[in-house]
Amino acid sequence: MTSLLIICLYLGVLLTLGVASNRFFTGTSKDYFVASHSIGPVLLLMSVFGTTMTAFALVGSTGKAFTSGVGVYGLMASWSGLVHSAVFFLVGIKVWAIGKQYGYVTQCQFFRDRYESNFLGHLLFPILVGLVIPYLLIGLIGAGRVVLPITSGAFPDLFPHP
Structure with a gap:
């Protein structure tokens, strides 16, 4: 209860x-996806970092720590901190500024205009959708795996155990 x-x-x-x-x-849609380009670089960095700290990282890291030891958390934190910060400051801020200047909402819009190729935008769309689907599914599976033990199996039909 x-x-x-x-x-x-x-x-x-x-x-x-x-x-x-x-x-x-x-x-x-501009409000929903990019907050009307109204957030600054610090909040943008925090939201990008928070996006990656999902079931993929949190539930997966726990399983890896169980098999490999607690050092996984230090490795995950150091690499996440270094890689996120480096990519964000080397690439992200420039792309964010260009997106804000030209009103881009999606990566397809950016690459289509950057290389002046509608074909590239149409080619990237299924690739990006294909890459997002496993990420979303991992989030749903992770939510189910977390809710099931927390609720002691109170919702077996909503969160079945495979």
Whole structure:
């Protein structure tokens, strides 16, 4: 019962945030995907880092630490800190500024305009969608794997154990 209460409270907080953000934004795709280019580089770095700290990293790192030892967390933190920061400052800020200047929302728009090739934009779309699908599925599987033991199997139909 406590688990159900915690999950309901969490969903309530998410709904409250959603309703509150609806009052501040216009509801366009540009608002949803890139916050109307209104965030600065620090918040952008934090959101990119937070995006990678999902079930893929959190649940996967726990399993790896179980088999390889606690050093996995240090390795993960150091590489994430170094690689994210380096790529962000060497590439990300420049691409972010160009996207803000020209109003790009997607990578396809950027590469299509950069290389003046509609074909490249059409070629990249299925590739990028194909790369995002496993990432999304890992998030859903990770959520199920976390909710199942937390709720002691209270929702077996919603989160079946494979």
